[in-house]
Amino acid sequence: MAGKRLSPLDMLFLTVESQETMLHVAGLLQFKPTNGARAEEITAQMRDELASVVVEPPWNLKLAYPNFLLHPMQRWVTDTEIDPTYHVRRSALPSPGDERELGVLISRLHSRPLDLSRPPWEAHLIEGLENGNLALYVKVHHSLVDGYTAAKLLSRALSKDPDDTGTPLFFAVPPTRRERASLLDSAPAPSLGGVVDTVRSGFTSLxxxxxxxxxxxxxxxxxxxxxxxxxxxxxxxxxxxxxxxxxxxxxxxxxxxxxxxxxxxxxxxxxxxxxxxxxxxxxxxxxxxxxxxxxxxxxxxxxxxxxxxxxxxxxxxxxxxxxxxxxxxxxxxxxxxxxxxxxxxxxxxxxxxxxxxxxxxxxxxxxxxxxxxxxxxxxxxxxxxxxxxxxxxxxxxxxxxxxxxxxxxxxxxxxxxxxxxxxxxxxxxxxxxxxxxxxxxxxxxxxxxxxxxxxxxxxxxxxxxxxx
Structure with missing residues (x-):
């Protein structure tokens, strides 16, 4: 079965998961709408796009054996039937929509575990903030990416150009770059030279x-x-x-x-x-x-x-x-x-x-x-x-x-x-x-x-x- 194997550290983040210690990390981003746009209009547009979205790695990867986390052949494989409408959800804050209300919502969302039978991530589009901003809460399991990678992925999906109005959703393959390479390439098969180098490195490390x-x-x-x-x-x-x-x-x-x-x-x-x-x-x-x-x-x-x-x-x-x-x-x-x-x-x-x-x-x-x-x-x-x-x-x-x-x-x-x-x-x-x-x-x-x-x-x- 093709796919990237999990490292021992990645496996650790899976095996210590429990109802109390959920091993996902997240980011809370706030955007200031421009040109008179309202947050609810932006979220509605993004919702309507989900039907035609092609999801790129690592957001389309799932565990090969979600019911047997310690499976010796555990690895990440492509979910060919991923449903973006499951992973992307829309929320609205109650009035007055201040920082306290936002904090309560994020606290509640972060208290819920991810479904490990699917690609382990969720995105919540949040409107109703009193300042008119659009908030985006994205959480992903730590076994899939660490904080460094998550920050890289999210920032790479944004633009430095304020006039760029064609930015795709952070998990979507841009129409002009459907063949874009994954950050999580399949691990190559080990060679004898690689094994020797690993052993030598191990002795040096010890x-x-x-x-x-x-x-x-x-x-x-x-x-x-x-x-x-x-x-x-x-x-x-x-x-x-x-x-x-x-x-x-x-x-x-x-x-x-x-x-x-x-x-x-x-x-x-x-x-x-x-x-x-x-x-x-x-x-x-x-x-x-x-x-x-x-x-x-x-x-x-x-x-x-x-x-x-x-x-x-x-x-x-x-x-x-x-x-x-x-x-x-x-x-x-x-x-x-x-x-x-x-x-x-x-x-x-x-x-x-x-x-x-x-x-x-x-x-x-x-x-x-x-x-x-x-x-x-x-x-x-x-x-x-x-x-x-x-x-x-x-x-x-x-x-x-x-x-x-x-x-x-x-x-x-x-x-x-x-x-x-x-x-x-x-x-x-x-x-x-x-x-x-x-x-x-x-x-x-x-x-x-x-x-x-x-x-x-x-x-x-x-x-x-x-x-x-």
């Missing part, structure tokens, strides 16, 4: 990982070392079993503003992002009476694809970072965060791509136990490996349009899991940083407060470093 683990072990005995080892995170309200109910909130920052903070602190844009989240989390947990004495630990996914890689499947490593939430002063807090991220980066210097992936798996291994024990209601058996996941995905640098309608924001919506009830994901777009806060409604209540407090944390940093 050697690198062994050296890194020695460093981790030494860091446990050296309190001055900023490197974060496993099983050092404090217990928080985020570390328990989650329900299937979600809460979603957003925040948008101007990138030049954050870059000024980075320049003043001597850190990176990612360091500033972590400091903003840390400041928001400190106030949020304090308000709930749940701030631990020890600092929260974040898991930071790291894209290990080569430059200009088109994406497809999953290729994500990661590192641990100290959020220093026990420190009250924002200046001292970000300085501690910068030291932590530098130590984590130094840990991976000189390691091959395979070694970094293997090292990430070893570093995260205790979290697999943490997730399993949390699912069984035994979250106190082991100390957590980390408390929150914070991702930063690079997005388009120029404004994008869909048939002349300008994309104003693009918020990622990620995955809470047992033992990690809160996930914060960021996507840069045209001079802005769009942040999506997604959490379990029961373990992370009043999530909009966290989004607001994270915005306040920007002002705190600017004040601390005298930035005007």
């Amino acid at each position: 050697n690198d990982v062994f050296k890194a683990l020695v460093k981790v072990n030494r860091s446990r005995r050296d309190e001055a070392n900023a490197l974060v080892p496993s099983l050092q995170a404090p217990r928080t309200i985020f570390d328990n079993r989650i329900s299937r109910n979600r809460r979603f909130a957003t925040q948008q920052y101007d990138l030049p503003r954050l870059k000024r903070i980075a320049a003043a602190t001597g850190g990176t844009l990612n360091d500033v992002l972590l400091a903003i989240c840390a400041g928001g989390l400190r106030r949020y947990l304090s308000e709930l009476g749940e701030l631990p004495d020890k600092p929260l630990i974040a898991f930071i996914p790291v894209n290990v694809r080569p430059k200009d890689d088109p994406g497809g499947g999953n290729a994500v490593a990661g590192m641990l970072a100290n959020l220093s939430t026990h420190i009250d002063d924002p200046k001292e807090r970000i300085e501690s965060i910068i030291a932590s991220t530098r130590a984590a980066k130094e840990q991976m210097e000189g390691m091959t791509r395979n070694a970094i992936l293997a090292y990430t798996a070893i570093l995260s291994a205790p979290f697999v136990v943490q997730t399993s024990t949390a699912q069984a209601g035994l979250g106190q058996v082991l100390p957590p490996t980390y408390n929150v996941m914070i991702s930063n995905v690079p997005g388009p640098t120029e404004p994008l349009y869909f048939r002349g309608h300008k994309l104003e924001s693009d918020y990622p919506v990620s995955i809470p899991m047992h033992g990690t009830a809160l996930n914060i994901t960021c996507l840069s777009y045209a001079g802005t940083l769009n942040v999506g806060f997604i959490g379990c409604r029961d373990n992370a209540p009043h999530l909009q407060h966290l989004a607001v407090y994270s915005g306040d944390a920007v002002v705190e940093l600017e004040t601390a470093f005298g930035i005007k």
Whole structure:
């Protein structure tokens, strides 16, 4: 049977799926209609187009054995009978159609699992926003694409030309390019030389990982070392079993503003992002009476694809970072965060791509136990490996349009899991940083407060470093 095989990481995203931990990622895009068009007119036009749409990869791929997820020959195959009207749906917000109503709808949509017997994605066209915008919520299973690839696919389907009125739907094959190549080409058959290279690479990776683990072990005995080892995170309200109910909130920052903070602190844009989240989390947990004495630990996914890689499947490593939430002063807090991220980066210097992936798996291994024990209601058996996941995905640098309608924001919506009830994901777009806060409604209540407090944390940093 033709098709692309699933990698072990892709299979992992399938096998840990449950009613509470649904492994889909999503994006919430808002477009500002132009030329007097109304959102409901745009959605009606898109609905009418579905009857004649030809769906392109990866949006027409489904699992060969959806009822046997661990099938040894599991792979992606083309769905020759795909029904676009099933995957694309139309919704309208109740009055007043404000950000709160939109957040409630996205929370509800993200709480529903995808049908794995079909191509695992859905798109919801949302009208009724009080600002007149059209919203598009697209979710796709993480086993099919990672966040990097999803962002690439969606942005590639938009246009940089505001006068381009012929932009096809993001999942549709353009009429002039029906033979367009897929991002998910079939995997070639392994050769003897490839097997030898893989084995040789494996030995090299193991050697690198062994050296890194020695460093981790030494860091446990050296309190001055900023490197974060496993099983050092404090217990928080985020570390328990989650329900299937979600809460979603957003925040948008101007990138030049954050870059000024980075320049003043001597850190990176990612360091500033972590400091903003840390400041928001400190106030949020304090308000709930749940701030631990020890600092929260974040898991930071790291894209290990080569430059200009088109994406497809999953290729994500990661590192641990100290959020220093026990420190009250924002200046001292970000300085501690910068030291932590530098130590984590130094840990991976000189390691091959395979070694970094293997090292990430070893570093995260205790979290697999943490997730399993949390699912069984035994979250106190082991100390957590980390408390929150914070991702930063690079997005388009120029404004994008869909048939002349300008994309104003693009918020990622990620995955809470047992033992990690809160996930914060960021996507840069045209001079802005769009942040999506997604959490379990029961373990992370009043999530909009966290989004607001994270915005306040920007002002705190600017004040601390005298930035005007």
